[in-house]
Amino acid sequence: MATAVKLYGPPLSAAVSRVLACLLEKDVQFQLIPINLARGEQKKPDYLKLQPFGQVPVFQDESITLFESRAISRYICDKYANQGNKGLFGTNPSEKASIDQWLDAEGQNFNPPTSVLLFQLTLALRMKIKQDENLIKQNEEKLEKVLDVYENRLGESRYLAGDEFTLADLSHLPMTQYLVNACDRGELFTSRKNVGRWWDEISSRETWKKVVEMQNSRPRRSA
Amino acid sequence: MAIKVHGSLLSTATMRVLACLEEKELDYEFIPVNLRAGEPKKEPFLSLNPFGQVPVLEDGDLKLFESRAITTYIAYTYAKNGTPLISQDPKKMAMVFVWMEVEAQRYENAAAKLTWELCIKPITGRATDDAVVEEYEAKLATVLDVYEDRLANSKYLGGDCFTLADFHHLPTLNYLMGTKIKALFDSRIHVNTWCADILARPAWKKAFAMKDNK
Numbered sequence: 552m553a554t555a556v557k558l559y560g561p562p563l564s565a566a567v568s569r570v571l572a573c574l575l576e577k578d579v580q581f582q583l584i585p586i587n588l589a590r591g592e593q594k595k596p597d598y599l600k601l602q603p604f605g606q607v608p609v610f611q612d613e614s615i616t617l618f619e620s621r622a623i624s625r626y627i628c629d630k631y632a633n634q635g636n637k638g639l640f641g642t643n644p645s646e647k648a649s650i651d652q653w654l655d656a657e658g659q660n661f662n663p664p665t666s667v668l669l670f671q672l673t674l675a676l677r678m679k680i681k682q683d684e685n686l687i688k689q690n691e692e693k694l695e696k697v698l699d700v701y702e703n704r705l706g707e708s709r710y711l712a713g714d715e716f717t718l719a720d721l722s723h724l725p726m727t728q729y730l731v732n733a734c735d736r737g738e739l740f741t742s743r744k745n746v747g748r749w750w751d752e753i754s755s756r757e758t759w760k761k762v763v764e765m766q767n768s769r770p771r772r773s774a
Numbered sequence: 775m776a777i778k779v780h781g782s783l784l785s786t787a788t789m790r791v792l793a794c795l796e797e798k799e800l801d802y803e804f805i806p807v808n809l810r811a812g813e814p815k816k817e818p819f820l821s822l823n824p825f826g827q828v829p830v831l832e833d834g835d836l837k838l839f840e841s842r843a844i845t846t847y848i849a850y851t852y853a854k855n856g857t858p859l860i861s862q863d864p865k866k867m868a869m870v871f872v873w874m875e876v877e878a879q880r881y882e883n884a885a886a887k888l889t890w891e892l893c894i895k896p897i898t899g900r901a902t903d904d905a906v907v908e909e910y911e912a913k914l915a916t917v918l919d920v921y922e923d924r925l926a927n928s929k930y931l932g933g934d935c936f937t938l939a940d941f942h943h944l945p946t947l948n949y950l951m952g953t954k955i956k957a958l959f960d961s962r963i964h965v966n967t968w969c970a971d972i973l974a975r976p977a978w979k980k981a982f983a984m985k986d987n988k
Contacts, residue, residue, distance in 0.1 A: 603920045603923060603924065604876075604880065604920060614865055615865050615868055615869070617868055617869070617872050618872060619871075619872050619875035619876060619879065621875050621879075622868070622871040622872045622874065622875040625871050626864075626868045626871065629864060630864065644847070644850060644851055645836055647847075647850075648836065648838055648843060648846070648847040649838070651840070651842075651843040651846055651847070652838050652839055652840045652843040652844075654843070655840035655842050655843045655878070656825065656839075656840055658875075658878060658879060659840065659878070659882075660825060663883070697825075700824045700825055703824060704824060
């Protein structure tokens, strides 16, 4: 079935999987177009016209081309407000503002230390770069402080922005999945009662399980 | 007063919110928070922002943290007041959101680090780390190369009009213009024009002048 909605990038990319989860939550039909990062397809001139920083994902529909996974997710939630998970980005301005607040907290406070840890604990090894023990320790400490805040918050409400699953929780799925399953850092989450409960709930969602299935069904290296 | 901002005039994030309220010509009460005394890390502030950071906005019963979530809320809620910092056209606004994320995810990382090393540390009597400056200067240069291409084809980052996508840069941009990093902006023609344009905005100048008036 032809569809105007296209998403470019491999499901294994955290930013791509963030958008995949959003599309699935909103019941949006889409085509996933592979981009071979190992072969540098994202740095080629044709792709750079779509995404000037040479990164995945890129989103296209019949009228627009977008990049930055959180901007794409916001657009999807607005455009498809009346289908799928209708509360994903709130149903009134106050709800939206609270969700935005936790989505920004993810982008500004959670994402930076988790990105460093992912690089140091997996990609550095693969790229044969020496691990920086100090950087690992510093960023584990930063992440622990953020998770302490989450632990308190999730003692007061079921999800970050309130009692419903929203874009703010969804945005945490990709990097947490890596830290728990590929970087052996699950204890950071499971040792905190409320954070552990929250992670169990959000990672058990059918939509996220589908994304993980997509990640696992692609070959890690091209033949 | 319905709108209150808890923050510090030393904080770029606070300035982002105050300048936004000025752009929107809204009345508000500014409640100074003592960063040096560690006020954000204690109660009662922690109940406003569990991350212990400024600023926090109160609007009636609503309390918000994260400066960009606050400015987005203000721009939408008070769309009819002052400068329209957003677009009502969903496609145009989608592009604004893209470049708002670029600022938050790519520009901010380098700009905040450089502001910290070159501006804030010296004020507070700490030594600048030259290696960090070199590293982040290179990162900022890469981002500004993309901005240069974008601004060659578009008057503002989000499109034809001044929006939050441009506006969010102002606090760190202002600081960096007082350092050697200014050269990175000056040496790129379209970036240079854009910087001069946005830094000249009366609302920004008014917010910035609060530092002198306190």
